[in-house]
Amino acid sequence: MQFFEVFEGLSVGTELQKLFGEAVVERVVASRSHRLIKIHIKHRRLLFYRDIRMMEYQLKKQLFLSTPDEVSLIPVFSLPESYTPEKLFPVYLESMVEELKGESVLEASILEHAKWRFEGNTLHLSCEDNFVIKQKTGELRERLQYMLNDRCGLLVSVVYDYYKPEKKEKEEPVFFSPRQVVAAAAKESKSLPGKAEERGAQAPGMQDR
Secondary structure, eight states: BHHHHTTTTTOOOOHHHHHHTTTTTEEEEEEEETTTEEEEEEEEOOOHHHHHHHHHHHHHTTTTTTTSOOEEEEEOOEEEEEEHHHHHHHHHHHHHEEEHHHTTHHHHHHHOOOOEEEEETTEEEEEOOOHHHHHHHHHHHHHHHIIIIIOOOOEEEEEEEEEEOOOOOOOOOOOOOOHHHHHHHHHHHHHHHHHHHHHHHHHHHHHHO
């Protein structure tokens, strides 16, 4: 059934109405153990994460406020064949980063800052070679393949190209002789206004002696 036929009493703005007007609700699953209502939908166009979150909020607020269960929309996209992996990825990248932030800020940061390229259906992500990043790349690969393959109907594999971070040049220490240090300290003391006033106040007394 169409989305707004299933949720007939739902009232949303014009933008959300247009975005979800063609969505089809395939099933609704309530999990008591996880306190979660999963709404599986299918759409012929991409829905971005921020729009999905807005609709989840409206559903909870208007229709499921009396239950402690959270509402989660599970989308599947039936996209035109013109959406190749290389064309889809830059369009969907920002949305995927936003979604990842809800699961792992580090994984979101890795994807956001990685350089990417495609070789056929293989996505190459170029990342810095360090222990912390390598701990997360396995989980990030699984999430990306779920988003691109299970959700968008593609056949993408994800591989990582690691690079060594550039070494920062260390600043050479500057050494001063004792005479230079004393001269610099004397010059600094003369420039202080309190010192000048003090010398001016002592001048008459010194003449009396």
